Structure formats: structure tokens, C-alpha cells
Amino acid sequence: MPDTLSGKLGVWKYLILRRITQLSTLLLFFGSAHWAWNYNELPVISGNLSSSLLLGFIPLADPFAVLQILATQNTLLSEVLTGTLIVLAFYFIAGGRVWCSWVCPINMVSDLASRVRRKLNIQNAVQISRRFRYTILVLALVLSAITGVAAFEWISPISIFHREVIFGLGSGWAILLGIFIFDAFILKDGWCGHLCPLGAFYSIVGRFSLLRIKFDAPTCTHCVECVTVCPEPQVLDFKQATSKGYISAGECTNCARCIGVCPENTLKFDLKPWIKKQELTINNQQNLTTKTDNLNETDHGRKIA
Amino acid sequence: MNSISLKARRKFLKGITQNVAIASTGGLIWASLLQKEARAMPSAMRPPGALDEKDFNAKCIKCGQCVTACPYDTLKLANTSDQTPIGTPYFIARDIPCYMCPDIPCMKACPTGALTPKLENIEDARMxxxxxxxxxxxxxxxxxxxxxxxxxxxxxxxxxxxxxxxxxxxxxxxxxxxxxxxxxxxxxxxxxxxxxxxxxxxxxxxxxQGSVGEHYRLGWENEGAITQEFTPEKMRSDTSVDVEPGGLDYLNTGDL
Structure with missing residues (x-):
């Protein structure tokens, strides 16, 4: 961490921006619902993160929630389907899991848990595969089809929390506490990185999306600062990043923590079509291979689950 | 096949089995919770145009746009402490009833059709x-x-x-x-x-509400129509038979 304030701000730039978008999204919903924030006498945004209407005419909808309702063999009105397409188009451009790191309110809780975890140096109490979220994703769709109700929407802590912020508090905050305890004391990035099927859904979108983290291989010194701060460290596969020129895994949340900490400016946001593939000498490649293999084994004292 | 690949295969199979085991146990618990919530007896009053409880619970995306659209603050979204299935809109008539807006803004705000746009006249609502x-x-x-x-x-x-x-x-x-x-x-x-x-x-x-059943004949109400409806098939097809008078008299006619 740099000592000067401007240096610190450089590291924190994206963190500050993310907090601004997360909080302003919450505030926009809250203000529209409680303080009648309006535009042309229509609410600025009505509804919640499951489905909403922006400026009175732009429908938005959670594609995964819609997918679950469709799995129950119910037909839906075109409004919510249009909203789904708009949201999908946005995340196709901005990066699938931009949802997770820039919008989802749970991110603030899991970030806080990570911080506590780092400070207290807590070890994982359980091990779950990071692929387990895809199992939950499939399970949510199968159960929606069997039981006839959108399975994840009935237990989703994201929807429950967001609803209760806007429409009145129940005991939803307890779920946040649950996530905090789970993430801080039981499993690192437990909810967002291992279980959340919505994150899994957006990971699939992210595989195809345009805005990615560009990896400028020749400048990388393999200091692995980026791996230390990354909430999904398995995506920083240097071998793959070198050959493709960007972080290609859909699980990358575009949170830009790595951009902030990289001392060499190796990592930057860029649009996929503009990223040129980089030619590598055999020598360079071998060098990389051994370094990343070591990294994957030890991960500097941290096991990548 | 050497011992390393055998080991890897064993590890892989073990991993798969564990995953399937966790998924099916978790899935069963999850499914039973869902069944319990989704099949509960309807108790909450739904906004106008709401589909049958089962279809409503399936289609409602729990966005609360109906809640925002209601000019009387009638509607609420069920939270974790309520009896009503979580996230769905309901109202408590004794607190704030539905004032039956003729333009039905809550129904119009619904993006999924859980509040069906087929409801054109608020007086046809059956909340x-x-x-x-x-x-x-x-x-x-x-x-x-x-x-x-x-x-x-x-x-x-x-x-x-x-x-x-x-x-x-x-x-x-x-x-x-x-x-x-x-x-x-x-x-x-x-x-x-x-x-x-x-x-x-x-x-x-x-x-x-009960249901009378089709076999009870109220001969004194709407005589003609009911007699017609409950006339045995044979007589109905034969137009020459005079279906009047009603009541049980059809038992004395024909070859029963």
C-alpha cells in the first residue's frame, strides 16, 4: 500500500467508485419509494432489483429470476421479458459479474467480511468447491420446474435484503448477518464465491461479455499482489491471460481491485474486440509456466478453493 | 493405466459423488421448504387481478411495483416476519382497504402478469x-x-x-x-x-364458500332453464317431448 494519499486513492479508486454505484443504486430505489423522487411526475425507478421500471418507461428485470419463473412453465408479459433483454445486454457489454461487484448490495457485506478475515487472519473452517454454485444454479431451475415456484427467489438473501430496505424491515437483516459470519469465520468469499447461483448465472454471461481486464504480459513481474486481493483468485490464470491477452474467466467480477494494486499497470479495463493477442516466445512461456505452477500450488500460503 | 491416473480418477469420482450427495440432500430440504410455503392455505388478501394463489405465487417476481403504484398505500410486500409467502404483495383490509381505483394502477404496474391485465373493470375483481x-x-x-x-x-x-x-x-x-x-x-x-x-x-x-353440486334441482328458480338443463339426455334430444312442466314430473313421463 502506497504511503501518499494520492497513491492510496489510486489503489482505492475503483473501490470508491464501486461503493458509489452500490449505494446510489440502493438510494435511488429508496428515494423513489419513500421520498417520491420523480421525473416528469413518474418515479425515477420503481420496484426493486428483481424487476423495476426506470424513468417510467424502461423496464428492467433480473434475468435469473425470469428464467426461474419460465422454468415453472408460466408465460410472462412482454414488459418483463423486454426488461430481461435490456439487463442482459447491459451485462453483456459491461461484464457479467459487474452485477456482483458494482450493484449487488451483498458485496458490501462480503467485502467487510473479507476485511475482518484478513485483519484477524482467520482460516477456512470448511472447504467447498467454487463450482458448487453452478450445482445450485441448476438445482434452482430444476426445483422451480418441480415445485412450480421460482426456487431461488424464495430464499435469495439479495432480494430479501433489497426488498426490506425499500418496503420495510422484517428480519431480513439477519440473513446479512448470516452471510457476514459465514464469509468471515467459516469460508473465505463463501457466499459470493462458492454458493450464490445469481453470481454463477452472471459468470456464464461474463464468458461472452465485452469489457474485460486486459493483461499486458510483458510488464508483469509476477509479484501476485493481484492474486492476494482478488475475491476469485482462480481467474488470474497467468498462462491463459498471457495467451488471450485478458482475464477470460467469466467468474471475474470486474471489481478492478487488481488494477488498483498492480504496481506495473499490467492490468487495465479494455473491450475484448480491441485486445490484441500477444505473441510469446517459447522462453517466456516456460518461465511463466513454472511461476504460475508454483503459484497455484502454494498461492503464497493461501489455498485457492 | 498407471497408478497416478487411477488415483486421479478415484478422486474425480469421489468428488462427483460428494457433489451429487450434497446437491440432492440440499435439494430435498430446499424443495420441502418451497412446497410448504407455496402450498400454504391462502390467507392474505391479494391486489385486484391476482391469479389463483398457486399461479400468482409462481408468476409474481416480488418487485413491489404494485406497492409503489397504489395511491392509498394499501399494498405491502410480505417480509420474513409475515405469514404470507415472502416478497409477495398483500393488504390488510382493516388497516387500509382497496379503494378500487377505476384505472387499476397496481395491475397496470405488474410486469409479469401475476396481476392479470385481463381485469378491465375493477368491479370484476375478486380479491x-x-x-x-x-x-x-x-x-x-x-x-x-x-x-x-x-x-x-x-x-x-x-x-x-x-x-x-x-x-x-x-x-x-x-x-x-x-x-x-x-x-x-x-x-x-x-x-x-x-x-x-x-x-x-x-x-x-x-x-x-360451499358448492351445491349439479344434482340438486331448484325447480322454483328459473324454472324453464333448469328443467331444460336437467332433463335426461334422451328427452332433450327428442324435441317433440314437451319438457314442461318442471320439477320431478319427468319421472312420470317417457319409459323410465
Whole structure:
């Protein structure tokens, strides 16, 4: 961490921006619902993160929630389907899991848990595969089809929390506490990185999306600062990043923590079509291979689950 | 095959089995929770145009746009502490009833169709059915009240006032009666009822309504139509047979 304030701000730039978008999204919903924030006498945004209407005419909808309702063999009105397409188009451009790191309110809780975890140096109490979220994703769709109700929407802590912020508090905050305890004391990035099927859904979108983290291989010194701060460290596969020129895994949340900490400016946001593939000498490649293999084994004292 | 690949295969299979085991156990618990919530007896009053409870629970995306659209703050979204399935809109008539806006803004705000756009006239809404507790209704106790009748927005058809003999008196009582063919279940009567606990309440029709069944013949009501409908197949096809008179007389005609 740099000592000067401007240096610190450089590291924190994206963190500050993310907090601004997360909080302003919450505030926009809250203000529209409680303080009648309006535009042309229509609410600025009505509804919640499951489905909403922006400026009175732009429908938005959670594609995964819609997918679950469709799995129950119910037909839906075109409004919510249009909203789904708009949201999908946005995340196709901005990066699938931009949802997770820039919008989802749970991110603030899991970030806080990570911080506590780092400070207290807590070890994982359980091990779950990071692929387990895809199992939950499939399970949510199968159960929606069997039981006839959108399975994840009935237990989703994201929807429950967001609803209760806007429409009145129940005991939803307890779920946040649950996530905090789970993430801080039981499993690192437990909810967002291992279980959340919505994150899994957006990971699939992210595989195809345009805005990615560009990896400028020749400048990388393999200091692995980026791996230390990354909430999904398995995506920083240097071998793959070198050959493709960007972080290609859909699980990358575009949170830009790595951009902030990289001392060499190796990592930057860029649009996929503009990223040129980089030619590598055999020598360079071998060098990389051994370094990343070591990294994957030890991960500097941290096991990548 | 060498021992390393065997080991890897064993590890892989073990991993798969564990994953399947966790998924199926978790899935069973998850499914049973869902079944319990989704199949619960309907108790909450839904906004106008709401589909059957089962379809409504499936289609509602729990966004609360109907809640925001309601100009009277009638609607609430069920949170974790409520009995109603989580995230779905409902209202408590005694607190704030549905004031039956003619343009039905809540229904129009619904993006999924859980509140069906097929509802064109608010008077066709069936949010519930008013039911009178005649043991506590002031009118049925012999006082003059009829507030529910006067407040009812479906004037003189959902609630009518009928006269009813009073015990040990030549005077009559005037008592309210609810008619299910016109009652929208808006709950304005429940809100207006002056008793401590409302003596007229909105409930889900399926919790209180019976069904006569087709085999009972009410010969004195709509005579022609009913006789026609309940005339045995054989006679109905033969137009030369005079289906009048009604009642049980058809048993004496033909070759039964």
C-alpha cells in the first residue's frame, strides 16, 4: 500500500467508485419509494432489483429470476421479458459479474467480511468447491420446474435484503448477518464465491461479455499482489491471460481491485474486440509456466478453493 | 493405466459423488421448504387481478411495483416476519382497504402478469369475499347500523339490507347480506365496521364458500332453464317431448 494519499486513492479508486454505484443504486430505489423522487411526475425507478421500471418507461428485470419463473412453465408479459433483454445486454457489454461487484448490495457485506478475515487472519473452517454454485444454479431451475415456484427467489438473501430496505424491515437483516459470519469465520468469499447461483448465472454471461481486464504480459513481474486481493483468485490464470491477452474467466467480477494494486499497470479495463493477442516466445512461456505452477500450488500460503 | 491416473480418477469420482450427495440432500430440504410455503392455505388478501394463489405465487417476481403504484398505500410486500409467502404483495383490509381505483394502477404496474391485465373493470375483481359474523353484527343484534352497506363501493349489489323478523317483537330488523356475485373483496366494509373487531371480514372465498353440486334441482328458480338443463339426455334430444312442466314430473313421463 502506497504511503501518499494520492497513491492510496489510486489503489482505492475503483473501490470508491464501486461503493458509489452500490449505494446510489440502493438510494435511488429508496428515494423513489419513500421520498417520491420523480421525473416528469413518474418515479425515477420503481420496484426493486428483481424487476423495476426506470424513468417510467424502461423496464428492467433480473434475468435469473425470469428464467426461474419460465422454468415453472408460466408465460410472462412482454414488459418483463423486454426488461430481461435490456439487463442482459447491459451485462453483456459491461461484464457479467459487474452485477456482483458494482450493484449487488451483498458485496458490501462480503467485502467487510473479507476485511475482518484478513485483519484477524482467520482460516477456512470448511472447504467447498467454487463450482458448487453452478450445482445450485441448476438445482434452482430444476426445483422451480418441480415445485412450480421460482426456487431461488424464495430464499435469495439479495432480494430479501433489497426488498426490506425499500418496503420495510422484517428480519431480513439477519440473513446479512448470516452471510457476514459465514464469509468471515467459516469460508473465505463463501457466499459470493462458492454458493450464490445469481453470481454463477452472471459468470456464464461474463464468458461472452465485452469489457474485460486486459493483461499486458510483458510488464508483469509476477509479484501476485493481484492474486492476494482478488475475491476469485482462480481467474488470474497467468498462462491463459498471457495467451488471450485478458482475464477470460467469466467468474471475474470486474471489481478492478487488481488494477488498483498492480504496481506495473499490467492490468487495465479494455473491450475484448480491441485486445490484441500477444505473441510469446517459447522462453517466456516456460518461465511463466513454472511461476504460475508454483503459484497455484502454494498461492503464497493461501489455498485457492 | 498407471497408478497416478487411477488415483486421479478415484478422486474425480469421489468428488462427483460428494457433489451429487450434497446437491440432492440440499435439494430435498430446499424443495420441502418451497412446497410448504407455496402450498400454504391462502390467507392474505391479494391486489385486484391476482391469479389463483398457486399461479400468482409462481408468476409474481416480488418487485413491489404494485406497492409503489397504489395511491392509498394499501399494498405491502410480505417480509420474513409475515405469514404470507415472502416478497409477495398483500393488504390488510382493516388497516387500509382497496379503494378500487377505476384505472387499476397496481395491475397496470405488474410486469409479469401475476396481476392479470385481463381485469378491465375493477368491479370484476375478486380479491376476497365479505363475510358477516351475525353474532357480533350490530344490525343482526337489532341495532340500526348498516354502515357496511352505505360504505360499499359496489352500491346495493354486493351488500343489500334486508328485513328480518326480530324475536318477541312485531318490528323487523334491517340486516346486511353479502352477495358473492358482486362482492369484490375490497375490504372497505371491514375497514368501516364500527365494532371492536370487525363483524364483517374479507376472507378467501374458498375458505367459506360451499358448492351445491349439479344434482340438486331448484325447480322454483328459473324454472324453464333448469328443467331444460336437467332433463335426461334422451328427452332433450327428442324435441317433440314437451319438457314442461318442471320439477320431478319427468319421472312420470317417457319409459323410465
Amino acid at each position: 376476497g369475499l365479505a363475510v358477516i359474523d351475525i353474532e357480533n353484527c350490530l344490525s343482526w343484534l337489532g341495532l340500526r347500523c348498516e354502515i357496511c352497506h352505505r360504505e360499499c363501493p359496489v352500491k346495493d349489489s354486493a351488500i343489500t339490507v334486508e328485513h328480518h323478523p326480530r324475536k318477541l317483537s312485531k318490528h323487523a330488523m334491517f340486516v346486511p347480506l353479502v352477495h358473492s356475485d358482486a362482492c369484490t373483496g375490497c375490504g372497505i366494509c371491514e375497514k368501516a365496521c364500527p365494532t371492536d373487531e370487525a363483524a364483517i371480514k374479507i376472507v378467501h372465498p374458498e375458505l367459506v
